[in-house]
Amino acid sequence: MLIIIFLLIFSGFSWGYANFIGHGYTSCINCHFNPFGNGQLTDYGRAVSATAISSRTFYPKSWDEEKIAYTSGFLFRQPKQKLIRTQINYRGFSLVTNPGSSSNEEREWINMQFDARMALRFGEKQQFLFAADYGKVPIPSELTEGESDQEYRSRNLYLGYRLNSKFGLYAGLMDKVYGLRVIEHIAFSRINPQITQNDQTYGVAGHFLDGEWEGGVHAFVGNYYQDPDYRMKGASAMLEKTIFSTHRVGASFLNSKNDYLTLTSYAVHGRFNLKEGSSLLAELGQTEKSPEEDSSITTARYGLLQTYLRPFRGFYVLANIEYLKNDISSRDYIVRWGPGLQYFPIQRIELRADIYDTRNIISNTSIKDSWMYLIQTHIWL
Amino acid sequence: MELSRPLSKSTAVFLDFLSWQQEAEIKSGNAKSSIIVTNRAVCAGGSLGRNFLTYRSFVDGCFVYGLGNAGSEKRAITYDQSDISIYGAKASIGISKFVSPSNAEIGFKLPVMLTHQHLTEPKNTKLTTPNPLLVMASLYSRWPIEQWFIQTEFSKFIENDLVLFSVGAGYNF
Numbered sequence: 354m355l356i357i358i359f360l361l362i363f364s365g366f367s368w369g370y371a372n373f374i375g376h377g378y379t380s381c382i383n384c385h386f387n388p389f390g391n392g393q394l395t396d397y398g399r400a401v402s403a404t405a406i407s408s409r410t411f412y413p414k415s416w417d418e419e420k421i422a423y424t425s426g427f428l429f430r431q432p433k434q435k436l437i438r439t440q441i442n443y444r445g446f447s448l449v450t451n452p453g454s455s456s457n458e459e460r461e462w463i464n465m466q467f468d469a470r471m472a473l474r475f476g477e478k479q480q481f482l483f484a485a486d487y488g489k490v491p492i493p494s495e496l497t498e499g500e501s502d503q504e505y506r507s508r509n510l511y512l513g514y515r516l517n518s519k520f521g522l523y524a525g526l527m528d529k530v531y532g533l534r535v536i537e538h539i540a541f542s543r544i545n546p547q548i549t550q551n552d553q554t555y556g557v558a559g560h561f562l563d564g565e566w567e568g569g570v571h572a573f574v575g576n577y578y579q580d581p582d583y584r585m586k587g588a589s590a591m592l593e594k595t596i597f598s599t600h601r602v603g604a605s606f607l608n609s610k611n612d613y614l615t616l617t618s619y620a621v622h623g624r625f626n627l628k629e630g631s632s633l634l635a636e637l638g639q640t641e642k643s644p645e646e647d648s649s650i651t652t653a654r655y656g657l658l659q660t661y662l663r664p665f666r667g668f669y670v671l672a673n674i675e676y677l678k679n680d681i682s683s684r685d686y687i688v689r690w691g692p693g694l695q696y697f698p699i700q701r702i703e704l705r706a707d708i709y710d711t712r713n714i715i716s717n718t719s720i721k722d723s724w725m726y727l728i729q730t731h732i733w734l
Numbered sequence: 735m736e737l738s739r740p741l742s743k744s745t746a747v748f749l750d751f752l753s754w755q756q757e758a759e760i761k762s763g764n765a766k767s768s769i770i771v772t773n774r775a776v777c778a779g780g781s782l783g784r785n786f787l788t789y790r791s792f793v794d795g796c797f798v799y800g801l802g803n804a805g806s807e808k809r810a811i812t813y814d815q816s817d818i819s820i821y822g823a824k825a826s827i828g829i830s831k832f833v834s835p836s837n838a839e840i841g842f843k844l845p846v847m848l849t850h851q852h853l854t855e856p857k858n859t860k861l862t863t864p865n866p867l868l869v870m871a872s873l874y875s876r877w878p879i880e881q882w883f884i885q886t887e888f889s890k891f892i893e894n895d896l897v898l899f900s901v902g903a904g905y906n907f
Contacts, residue, residue, distance in 0.1 A: 453895065625877075625879070627834050627836045627838045627877055628834045628835050628836045628838075629833070629834040629835060629836075630834070631833055631834045631836070631838045631877070633877050633884070658886075658901065660875060660877060660886065662833050662834070662838050662839075662840045662875055662877075663833060663834070664831060664833045664840065670840050670875070672873075672875055672886050672888065674886065674899075674901055688753060688899075690888060690899040691888070692873050692888050710897055710899070712753060712755070712772065713772075714753070714772060714774060714803070715772075715803060715805075716803065716816055717803065717814055717816045718803060718804070718805030718814040718816070719755075719769075719770045719771060719772040719802075719803045719804050719805035719814075720770060720772075720805060720807075721755065721770045721807065722755060722896075722897070
């Protein structure tokens, strides 16, 4: 009963996956230990994943929502201590590129993520946090310059201090504070500003949440899994405002550099609550890249439109629409489009299928679309 | 949450941005190659629909105007052409389900599109132009924001593996 009351009282304040604004959750902080989203779930986040996000089809009919929430903990019950929380994640998918092609269809199974996470909360008001994870990551078949080939690594390793409900300070290895943290690490909106799956950085981040306003600033010195000359150092900031009580609009800025490249990125974004789990996400941004060897600047423009429609609990129909112009002075651009299905049959299991059609609009010729199918399995404890 | 609503009519106007690909074929002597034509266009039109308890049935139509680029797949025959105008019309019947109290919808459409586009035929070649009549099956969704809405389509042509996608905005009366 206490869990249900807690959920009802605080239902306006939380969540993680950016599209879950469709459930009325505008901020990430109550469901994730990281106030900007991503990473390990809090007890509240686990309970919401079981009672609002996932289907209840496979739970016994005799179980009410309170019982379901009670079993959402790591050991299938609520922990009896407040100090430590753990989580184990596995994400793997079957990837098919150029399906149907007799000459260059490729199929592979990728173990995308397999890690263990821990969060320690301590202090009189649990105002201190230590979060860490460690696990196995896939090594790209072709490494970019400076990219680490370490198969086992940490993506989160930080200390946090919550001064009060409004302000928090976090120091260590984290994702950069910028833009929408959509799940798809291949999204143009994540690749261009370099905020994708292995772009975590050591730094200090400040977070504030006050009524309709939320934001963060982040100063960072690079990812120590990279060679020193490739580490991107700089700063970023993000600001969001709640509008019409349920939607969020925001803006982000990022500037970073290493010995070879200066990168500046800026974007506006929106997260719109269409109610009952349905939502719409949008981001439009530009990235300026300047190599150190000369003074030229190449400006790329990217856009993202993601829609999530929930016909019934646990099931989402997605549409993913992306745009990329690698050089705004050129007429050429890329559009990537595709529907997807996401199903949470029960808490701790996510099944997802996506189709990606990538179309190159080239000013003086035309090439056939390239295709990708993904079928993803995500299991967590 | 009850999603039923009384029987009523819906009328809207919209402007969509479309992109689709078509295939042509070019022959020169014993060599032949397919030509990929990538089109991008706008489609301005309207829709009429009937809202039932939990779903909506509708018809829509729009006028298409845009430009396309063409390129041969096999470079044994080099064919490149840009900014080829294309115009026509697109009409659909569809049905969608309301999935939220804000009337967000997902559904299916059967669009038919008739277009005219002239590809230049170089000397000593024979060009087979794409079929001007395209029949598709589409996954459709719409998200209302007050009287306005955003809509998307992801369509596969019945006769081949090429696709059309569109995103647009409209206004409900």
